[in-house]
Amino acid sequence: MTTTSPGTARALPSLPSVYRSRASVELKEFFRQRESVVFTLLLPVLLLVVFGAVLDYDIGFGVTFTQYFMAGIIAAGILGASLQNMAISIATERSDGTLKSLAGTPMPRSAYFVGKIVQVLAVTLAIIVVLLLIGVLFYDIELPKGADWITFAWVTALGAAACTLLGIALSSLAKTGRSASATVTPFALLLQFISGVFFRFSTIPTWMQTVASFFPLKWMGQGLRSVFLPDALAAQEPAGGWELGRVALVLGVWCVAGLLLCIATFRWQERGTG
Amino acid sequence: MNLDAAISIRGLVKRYGEFVAVDGLDLDIRRGEIFALLGPNGAGKTTTVEICEGYRARDAGEVRVLGEDPADGARSWKAQLGIVLQSGTGASQLTVREMLTAQGSYYPDPRDADEVLDLVGLTEKAGVRGKALSGGQRRRLDVALGIVGRPTLLFLDEPTTGFDPEARRQFWSLIRSLRELGTTMLLTTHYLDEAEALADRVGVIARGRLVEVAVPALLGGRETAPVVVSWTEDGARHTEATPTPTAFVRELAGRFPGEIPDLAVARPTLEDVYLQMIGEAR
Numbered sequence: 200m201t202t203t204s205p206g207t208a209r210a211l212p213s214l215p216s217v218y219r220s221r222a223s224v225e226l227k228e229f230f231r232q233r234e235s236v237v238f239t240l241l242l243p244v245l246l247l248v249v250f251g252a253v254l255d256y257d258i259g260f261g262v263t264f265t266q267y268f269m270a271g272i273i274a275a276g277i278l279g280a281s282l283q284n285m286a287i288s289i290a291t292e293r294s295d296g297t298l299k300s301l302a303g304t305p306m307p308r309s310a311y312f313v314g315k316i317v318q319v320l321a322v323t324l325a326i327i328v329v330l331l332l333i334g335v336l337f338y339d340i341e342l343p344k345g346a347d348w349i350t351f352a353w354v355t356a357l358g359a360a361a362c363t364l365l366g367i368a369l370s371s372l373a374k375t376g377r378s379a380s381a382t383v384t385p386f387a388l389l390l391q392f393i394s395g396v397f398f399r400f401s402t403i404p405t406w407m408q409t410v411a412s413f414f415p416l417k418w419m420g421q422g423l424r425s426v427f428l429p430d431a432l433a434a435q436e437p438a439g440g441w442e443l444g445r446v447a448l449v450l451g452v453w454c455v456a457g458l459l460l461c462i463a464t465f466r467w468q469e470r471g472t473g
Numbered sequence: 474m475n476l477d478a479a480i481s482i483r484g485l486v487k488r489y490g491e492f493v494a495v496d497g498l499d500l501d502i503r504r505g506e507i508f509a510l511l512g513p514n515g516a517g518k519t520t521t522v523e524i525c526e527g528y529r530a531r532d533a534g535e536v537r538v539l540g541e542d543p544a545d546g547a548r549s550w551k552a553q554l555g556i557v558l559q560s561g562t563g564a565s566q567l568t569v570r571e572m573l574t575a576q577g578s579y580y581p582d583p584r585d586a587d588e589v590l591d592l593v594g595l596t597e598k599a600g601v602r603g604k605a606l607s608g609g610q611r612r613r614l615d616v617a618l619g620i621v622g623r624p625t626l627l628f629l630d631e632p633t634t635g636f637d638p639e640a641r642r643q644f645w646s647l648i649r650s651l652r653e654l655g656t657t658m659l660l661t662t663h664y665l666d667e668a669e670a671l672a673d674r675v676g677v678i679a680r681g682r683l684v685e686v687a688v689p690a691l692l693g694g695r696e697t698a699p700v701v702v703s704w705t706e707d708g709a710r711h712t713e714a715t716p717t718p719t720a721f722v723r724e725l726a727g728r729f730p731g732e733i734p735d736l737a738v739a740r741p742t743l744e745d746v747y748l749q750m751i752g753e754a755r
Contacts, residue, residue, distance in 0.1 A: 209581035211548055220578035224567065231566035231602075295563030303526055303558070304622070305551040306579040468528065 217307060221314030229284075229318050239284055239322060243276040244329055250397070251338045258399065260431045265338045269330065270423035271396035274358065276326035278387055278416055281319045281359045285366025286383045289315075291376025293469060302467035312367075319363050323355065340427075347426045350443065354422035357450040361415045364457025371464040390416045401435050408437055415453045422446040476540055479504045479626050479657040480525055485534035487520050487681075494520045496681035497534070504625075507648065507658045509672035511665065513751055517681040518661045519559060519630060525659070526556050526628055539626055552580050555624030555656075559631050561615045565603035569595055569614060572603055573621050580622035593617045593647055609640045616644075620651065627651065629660045633667060645670055665743045675743075679751045693746030701741075705734040 229235055250272075251265045258264055292298045301311060334340030343351050366383075373379030391397060393407040394417040400408065411417040425433070425441035433440050475481040480502040487495040495517040502508045512518045523529045524536060527543040536543055541550045565572055570586050577583030590596045593613040598606065606614060612632065619627060629648075633641045641664075648658065648671050662668055668675050669689045676686040690696060699714040702721055706728075715721045718738055725733055 211552060211581050212578060217579060220575050224571075224575050227571065228566050292563060296558060296560035297563040297565075299528070299560065300556070300558060300562045300618070303528065303551065303554070303556040304576065304579045305548040305581075307548065310579075 211305060214307060214310070217310045218313045221306070221310045222317035225314035225318035226321055228288075229322060235284065235288070239276075239279045240326055240329070243272050243279065243326060244333060246275075247272050247330055247333060248337075251334075255338075258432070259435065260429055262428060262432060263339075264399075265334070266340055266427055267399060267424065268397075269334050269340050270427040271391075271394075271420050273327055273330055273355075274394075274416055274419040274423050275387075275391050275396045276330060277323055277355060277359050277419060278362055278390070280322040280326055281362035282366035282369070283383050283387050284319065284322065285315060285363055286369040286373070287376050287379045289367060289370035290373040290379035293370065293466065294375040298466075299468045308467075315367070316363065319359055323359050327355070343426045350422065351426045354419060354426070354446065354450075357447065357454065358415060358419035358422070361450050361453035361457055364454060364461055365415070368457055368460035368464055371466060374469075390414055393417075395420050399435070401437055405437075412449075415450055418446045418449045422450075474535055474537055475501045476537060477504070478502055478537075479506075479539060480659065481535075481537045482521070482525075483535045485521065485524065485536060486532045487517070487524060487529065488532050493681055495524075495531075498678070498681065498683050500676060500683055500686070502657065502659060504657050505652075505655060506673040507652055507660060507671050509668035509675045510659065510661045510678055511668055511675055511747060512661075512678035516678045516751075518678055521678070522628055522630055522659065522661055526554065527551070552622060553625045555619035555622060555627040557615050557619040557627070557629045557632055559634075561611060562603075562618065568600050568602055569606070569617075570599040572614070573617055576618045577621045582623050584621050584623050586621065589617045589621050592620070592650065594643060608635055609637070612636065613644070613647075616647065620656070624656060626657045626659070629658060631661055631663065633662070633664065641667065665747055669743045677747060677750050684750050689743055692743060693741075693750055695741055695743070695746050698741050698746070701739045703735070703737045703739075710735075 247268065250268050254264045254268070256264050258267055289298075298311075302308075331340070331342065335342060369383060370379060373382060390411070393403060393411040394400070394414065395403060395411070396416070400417070400420065403411070408417075421436065421441065422443060424436075425443060430441075436442070474483060478501045480500065482498055482500040485495050485498040486493070494515075498517070498521060500521075510518050510522070520529065524531050525538050525543055527546040530544060539550065539553055541547070567575065570590065573586035573589055577586065587596070587599070590599050593616055595610065595613055595617060598610060603611070603614065612635070616629070616632060619629070633644050636644060645667070648660075651658065660668070660671065672689055674686060675689050675692055677684045677692070685692060687693075697716070699716050700718040701712055701714050702718055702725070703710065703712040704725065705711070713721065722733070722736070722738065
């Protein structure tokens with residue numbers, strides 16, 4: 200009997216060591232895959248370049264549309280790094296057996312989610328840095344000042360958290376990664392149009408504004424506009440101000456709702472095999 | 474329950490709606506043996522194995538795997554298992570060595586990645602990304618991922634489906650070397666020659682029940698079954714099923730001056746008795 204159970208003699212690896220291992224796996228899986236890098240990282244960059252070159256008009260108080268667009272495209276970039284990325288990659292891993300294989304190992308299940316969170320944070324950070332760099336170098340974007348950086352940080356963190364949880368929940372709806380991509384991509388695009396990413400939110404029909412305000416992206420964009428636009432432009436918002444308290448509240452509610460949805464729907468195997 | 478066994482199952486029942494996939498199955502698998510579970514599609518093989526692996530819940534019966542109930546599924550218990558799923562793992566951007574190192578990081582006492590690569594014959598592919606492997610190479614990677622945690626008990630669900638004959642032979646020698654390392658293995662397969670070549674014992678499962686368990690040579694009374702002797706005489710093919718083939722051939726030899734034309738003596742193959750068994754169970 201002593202020779203047959205060597206696995207029990209040693210202690211299981213510590214949580215931090217497995218977390219590190221999963222974080223490294225998730226970073227490699229993302230940054231080595233050309234499609235995900237192009238789709239998630241380069242698309243926002245491309246949009247910034249095109250919109251920055253074409254729509255360079257004044258929106259009031261000497262502020263260019265590009266400065267406005269910076270807030271929107273960063274919000275859209277966060278959405279791509281979190282919601283779209285999670286929905287598609289987890290649906291893929293569920294349909295190709297990766298998740299089932301992991302569930303059969305002694306990996307603590309929390310490690311899978313820690314790895315995903317590290318991936319989202321790294322991709323989000325990469326997108327923001329690249330967008331800011333291009334904006335500053337080519338489009339005279341003014342960087343946030345002082346306390347705006349704090350708003351920038353919490354809106355990004357809260358928005359990314361809400362969208363990550365929502366993306367994990369959405370992954371359970373799709374049968375394959377491909378079908379997840381086919382449903383989540385148009386949904387995200389639509390959300391971007393009605394949430395004031397590509398057009399000024401105040402110019403969008405009121406009923407569309409109402410629809411958009413049920414989803415996190417509108418509030419992420421609004422929070423980021425408070426970071427990138429002078430306070431004089433707050434009057435152009437439909438509510439007449441940045442409403443940062445409400446931004447935090449809605450994103451916080453989405454975090455809770457997303458978490459509950461994840462707990463209710465997350466599966467390590469495809470449906471119908473349990 | 475046999476608590477010394479690697480796997481002990483009593484009265485296992487699993488239903489999917491109206492369909493009874495496993496219907497009162499009993500089975501003991503000894504430590505250190507290679508046990509092959511045979512049966513047609515839908516007979517309950519994969520369901521039984523996945524209940525043992527902790528993937529599925531059972532509706533009734535008792536199951537102990539390495540002394541524990543798979544439904545509890547503690548990490549320390551999983552650390553003693555290796556699982557090669559029928560579906561395998563997905564296409565990865567990681568290299569083969571990186572995948573093995575990552576998988577090993579979940580276990581208390583993993584094997585060295587290079588040692589495992591050598592064992593499964595993937596040393597030359599160590600730096601290649603998982604998604605770039607051929608089907609046969611990927612299956613060997615699945616096995617490598619299954620054994621990197623130094624399992625006491627290894628599950629292999631149809632490991633060689635889609636292999637060409639040479640790859641299957643290589644795979645068999647890999648399984649034999651794992652046996653020498655003391656690993657208990659539960660193998661499901663469609664290939665009866667595979668079961669015969671590898672397994673210490675085989676179990677035939679049909680309609681959710683275990684029909685028989687025996688060493689491959691004795692399954693279905695193979696060793697006492699009539700032997701078929703066939704030969705050519707007067708321009709026609711003759712066959713005779715006989716319980717005493719030696720006596721029969723001796724007598725036959727007396728009727729010919731030299732060689733018996735086209736003589737063949739055939740014992741029933743594992744496939745013959747298997748098909749008969751699952752036919753009777755239908």
